[in-house]
Amino acid sequence: MEQIQTLNGVPLKKQIARALFKQKMRALLLIAPLLIFILITFVIPITDMLLRSIDNSIVSETLPQTTASLETWDPKAAQLPDEATYLALYNDLKLAIEQKNHTKLGTRLNYESSGMSSLFRKVGKDVSKMQASVSYKEQFLAADKAWGDLKTWNLLKLYSPEYTTGYFLAALDMKKTPDGIEMLPESDRIYLNLFARTIFMSIVITALCLLLGYPIAWLLANLPMRTSNLLMILVLLPFWTSLLVRTSAWKVLLQQQGVINDILVWLGVITNAGRLELINNQLGTLIAMTHILLPFMILPLYSVMRTIPPSYMRAAKSLGATDWTAFWRVYFPQTIAGIGAGAILTFILAIGYYITPELVGGTQGTFISNRIAYHISSSLNWGMAAALGTILLTLVLVLYWVYDRIVGIDKVKLG
Amino acid sequence: MSQSQGTQPFVLFDNVQKSYDGITLVVKSFNLGIDKGEFITLLGPSGSGKTTCLMMLAGFETATHGDIFLDGRSINNIPPHKRGIGMVFQNYALFPHMTVAENLAFPLEVRGMSKSEREDKVRKALDMVQMGKFGGRRPAQLSGGQQQRIALARALVFEPSLVLMDEPLGALDKQLREHMQFEIKHLHEHLGITVVYVTHDQSEALTMSDRIAVFNDGIVQQLAKPADLYERPSNSFVAQFIGENNKLKGIVKDLKGDTALVEFTNGQQAEALAVNCEGVGKPTLCSIRPERVRIGSQAGMYATEGKVIELIYLGDHIRCRMSVYGDDSFIVKIPNAGDGTMLSVGQTIRVGWDKNDCRALDA
Numbered sequence: 001m002e003q004i005q006t007l008n009g010v011p012l013k014k015q016i017a018r019a020l021f022k023q024k025m026r027a028l029l030l031i032a033p034l035l036i037f038i039l040i041t042f043v044i045p046i047t048d049m050l051l052r053s054i055d056n057s058i059v060s061e062t063l064p065q066t067t068a069s070l071e072t073w074d075p076k077a078a079q080l081p082d083e084a085t086y087l088a089l090y091n092d093l094k095l096a097i098e099q100k101n102h103t104k105l106g107t108r109l110n111y112e113s114s115g116m117s118s119l120f121r122k123v124g125k126d127v128s129k130m131q132a133s134v135s136y137k138e139q140f141l142a143a144d145k146a147w148g149d150l151k152t153w154n155l156l157k158l159y160s161p162e163y164t165t166g167y168f169l170a171a172l173d174m175k176k177t178p179d180g181i182e183m184l185p186e187s188d189r190i191y192l193n194l195f196a197r198t199i200f201m202s203i204v205i206t207a208l209c210l211l212l213g214y215p216i217a218w219l220l221a222n223l224p225m226r227t228s229n230l231l232m233i234l235v236l237l238p239f240w241t242s243l244l245v246r247t248s249a250w251k252v253l254l255q256q257q258g259v260i261n262d263i264l265v266w267l268g269v270i271t272n273a274g275r276l277e278l279i280n281n282q283l284g285t286l287i288a289m290t291h292i293l294l295p296f297m298i299l300p301l302y303s304v305m306r307t308i309p310p311s312y313m314r315a316a317k318s319l320g321a322t323d324w325t326a327f328w329r330v331y332f333p334q335t336i337a338g339i340g341a342g343a344i345l346t347f348i349l350a351i352g353y354y355i356t357p358e359l360v361g362g363t364q365g366t367f368i369s370n371r372i373a374y375h376i377s378s379s380l381n382w383g384m385a386a387a388l389g390t391i392l393l394t395l396v397l398v399l400y401w402v403y404d405r406i407v408g409i410d411k412v413k414l415g
Numbered sequence: 416m417s418q419s420q421g422t423q424p425f426v427l428f429d430n431v432q433k434s435y436d437g438i439t440l441v442v443k444s445f446n447l448g449i450d451k452g453e454f455i456t457l458l459g460p461s462g463s464g465k466t467t468c469l470m471m472l473a474g475f476e477t478a479t480h481g482d483i484f485l486d487g488r489s490i491n492n493i494p495p496h497k498r499g500i501g502m503v504f505q506n507y508a509l510f511p512h513m514t515v516a517e518n519l520a521f522p523l524e525v526r527g528m529s530k531s532e533r534e535d536k537v538r539k540a541l542d543m544v545q546m547g548k549f550g551g552r553r554p555a556q557l558s559g560g561q562q563q564r565i566a567l568a569r570a571l572v573f574e575p576s577l578v579l580m581d582e583p584l585g586a587l588d589k590q591l592r593e594h595m596q597f598e599i600k601h602l603h604e605h606l607g608i609t610v611v612y613v614t615h616d617q618s619e620a621l622t623m624s625d626r627i628a629v630f631n632d633g634i635v636q637q638l639a640k641p642a643d644l645y646e647r648p649s650n651s652f653v654a655q656f657i658g659e660n661n662k663l664k665g666i667v668k669d670l671k672g673d674t675a676l677v678e679f680t681n682g683q684q685a686e687a688l689a690v691n692c693e694g695v696g697k698p699t700l701c702s703i704r705p706e707r708v709r710i711g712s713q714a715g716m717y718a719t720e721g722k723v724i725e726l727i728y729l730g731d732h733i734r735c736r737m738s739v740y741g742d743d744s745f746i747v748k749i750p751n752a753g754d755g756t757m758l759s760v761g762q763t764i765r766v767g768w769d770k771n772d773c774r775a776l777d778a
Contacts, residue, residue: 282653314475315508317495319522326496329521333512 053386057162064174067160167387202350209297217301254279304338424448431481443633459630501570509554516550682742698778714767721766
C-alpha cells in the first residue's frame with residue numbers, strides 16, 4: 001500500500017504517532033506524582049522486603065575468606081576442614097569482631113540451628129586470646145568443641161551462597177541438610193498447619209458472610225428508598241466505628257464472664273460451671289471476623305441486586321415458576337457477579353487479617369499474618385517474615401487465578 | 416357490554432378496588448367483562464390505575480376489595496404461577512443469563528415438559544415471530560424489536576388462553592412500533608387468544624383493540640369500540656384524551672329531548688347534542704372534532720362567525736386557529752382541496768357544524 005504523505009513530505013503515520021506520543025506524555029505527567037508516590041512508599045519497600053526472603057549476603061560478607069575456602073571442602077568426606085580454613089575463619093572473625101558484626105551472624109545462623117547465637121557471641125573472647133604460633137584449628141577446637149563438629153561446618157557451607165531458599169523452606173516446615181531437603185519432624189511443624197488454618201477459616205468466614213449478607217442485601221435492594229437508606233446506615237455503621245473498639249466489644253460480649261454467657265446462665269440454658277468458650281479460640285475469630293467483614297460482602301451484593309429489575313421475578317412467575325424456581329433459576333444467576341466480587345473481597349481481606357485474630361483468637365484462632373507480625377516485631381527474623389508474606393501473596397494470586405478460571409473475573413461486578 | 420346474557424364472560428372484574436396505602440384508592444370501582452378471543456385495551460394517562468388492574472389480573476397485586484374471575488373461577492387466592500396467564504412486560508424482562516431458546520423453554524421446563532417436546536415448541540414459537548435463527552443468541556445481542564418478538568413468543572409458547580401486555584411497544588421507535596402493532600394484531604387473530612393490553616398511546620389503542628376502556632382517576636371513563644370512543648365520547652375527559660378536540664365552555668339554557676341550548680361565554684347561543692349535561696343552568700363543555708367543522712359556503716344551519724387568528728400549512732390539510740364563540744383556541748382542519756379557498760389571517764368567515772357533532776358534555 002502506498003504511504004500517505006503530509007504536505008511537507010513526512011509520512012502521515014509518523015506524524016500521527018508523534019502527535020499521539022505528545023498526548024500520552026502529557027497524560028503521564030498528570031499521573032506522575034501518584035506514580036512516584038506509589039513507587040517510593042509502596043513498590044520499592046515491598047520489593048525490598050520480599051527480597052529479604054532470599055537474601056543471605058550476611059554470611060559471605062562477614063566471613064568472606066572462610067566461605068571462599070569452604071568452596072573446595074567436601075562435606076561428604078566427613079572430615080573437618082583443613083588448617084587454612086581455620087586461619088581464614090580467624091581472619092574473618094577478627095575483622096568482624098572489630099566491626100561488632102559477629103553477633104549478627106550468630107543470630108542469622110541461629111534461625112537454622114539453635115546454639116549458633118551463643119557460639120558466635122562467645123567466639124569474640126576466644127579469638128582475642130588466640131596466638132599465631134599454635135595451630136588455629138586446635139585453638140578453635142579447644143575454645144569450643146562446636147568448632148570441631150561437622151554440623152557447624154556443614155551449616156556454614158550450606159549458607160555460604162549469597163541467596164538462600166532457607167527462609168522459604170522453613171516457612172514450609174522444611175529444612176536443608178547436606179543430603180537435600182527434608183521435612184521437619186512432625187512435632188516441630190507449625191507453618192503448614194497455620195497456612196491451612198488461615199485458608200480454611202477464611203473460606204468459612206466468607207461463606208458465613210455470604211449466608212448472612214445475601215438476605216440483607218436483597219432487603220436493601222428491594223425495600224422502599226427510605227427504609228432501605230436507614231438499613232444501609234446500619235450496615236455502614238461498623239465502618240464508622242474503630243476496628244479496635246468493635247473487636248474489644250466482642251471481647252466483652254463473648255468472654256466466659258461476658259454478656260452472652262451471663263444471659264445464657266440467667267436464662268438457665270447453661271449452668272454456671274458450663275459456661276461456653278466463645279473467645280480465645282477459633283470460634284471467637286470466626287464470630288468477630290464475620291461481623292467485621294460483613295459489609296464488604298453486603299455492599300457488592302447490594303449494588304448488583306439493585307440493578308436487577310423486579311420484572312424478572314414477575315416474568316418468571318407469570319411463566320409458571322414457583323417462588324423458589326423463580327429465585328433459583330432467574331434471580332440467583334444474575335447475582336453471581338455480586339457474590340463473586342463480595343467473596344473475593346471478603347476472602348482476601350480475611351486471609352491477611354491481623355488485628356482481630358490477635359485479640360480474640362487465642363492460640364488456636366490466629367492466622368499466618370499474626371506469625372508474620374511476630375517475626376517482624378518480636379523475633380526480628382525479617383527474612384522469615386518476608387518468606388511467609390511472599391507465600392501468602394502467591395497463595396492469594398493462585399486462588400485468584402483459580403477463581404478466574406472457574407467463575408471468570410470479568411463476571412465480577414462492584415455495581 | 417358484549418357479553419351474552421346469562422353466561423359469565425371469560426375474564427370478569429367485579430367491583431374491584433385497590434389501595435396501596437389505605438388512604439387513597441388507586442382503582443376505585445372497576446367492572447369489566449372480557450369475552451374469549453377479545454382484544455381489550457386499558458388506555459389512560461400514567462397513574463390512572465390501568466397497570467394496577469393488569470397486575471391484579473396477573474396476580475402481582477391483590478385487590479383490596481372485589482373479585483376477579485377467570486373462566487368462571489375466582490382467582491383472588493391463586494398465586495401468579497398457577498394462573499397460566501402469559502405476560503409481556505414493558506422492558507421485555509428477558510432473562511439475560513439465558514439464550515433466547517432457553518428463555519422460551521423456561522415456561523415449558525417448569526411445567527415438566529420433555530426435552531424433545533420443548534425443543535419442538537420453542538422452534539415453532541420462534542418461527543411464529545420470524546426469529547427462527549436467533550435461538551442461540553443472548554437477549555443482549557438482539558435489537559429492541561427482536562427482543563420484543565422474543566418476549567412475545569415467550570408469553571405465547573406455553574399456549575395460554577389469556578395474554579397480558581403492559582405497554583410492550585413503549586421502548587420502540589415509531590416505525591417499528593406501528594409494524595409490531597400489526598404483528599401483534601395478526602397473532603391475536605391467528606391464535607384466537609384473549610389479550611388485555613395496557614397503553615397510554617391512544618393511536619395504538621385505536622389501531623389494535625376490539626374494545627377500549629379509558630381510565631382516569633381510578634375509574635373507567637368509557638368502555639367502547641374504537642370508533643364509538645372517537646365519534647361518541649361520553650364525557651369531556653374521553654373527548655379530550657382521544658384525538659384532537661375543540662372545547663367550548665358554556666351554560667345550558669334549555670334542554671329539549673337530546674337537544675341542549677347552550678349560551679357561550681361571549682353571550683351567543685347555539686344548539687348542541689345533549690350527551691352528558693347535568694341540567695338547565697349548569698355549566699357544560701361542548702366538544703367538536705376539528706375535522707367536523709365546515710367553513711364558508713359549506714357551513715350549515717348551526718353557523719356563526721369566526722375570525723382567523725393563525726394558519727399552519729401541513730400539506731394535506733391546513734390547520735386554522737380561529738376565534739369562535741369567544742374561544743381563541745378553536746381549531747379547524749381545512750382539507751387541501753386545491754380549489755384555491757385560501758384564508759388569510761384576520762379574515763372573518765362563517766363557521767358551522769352538524770348539531771350531532773357538537774356534543775354537550777360535563778364541565
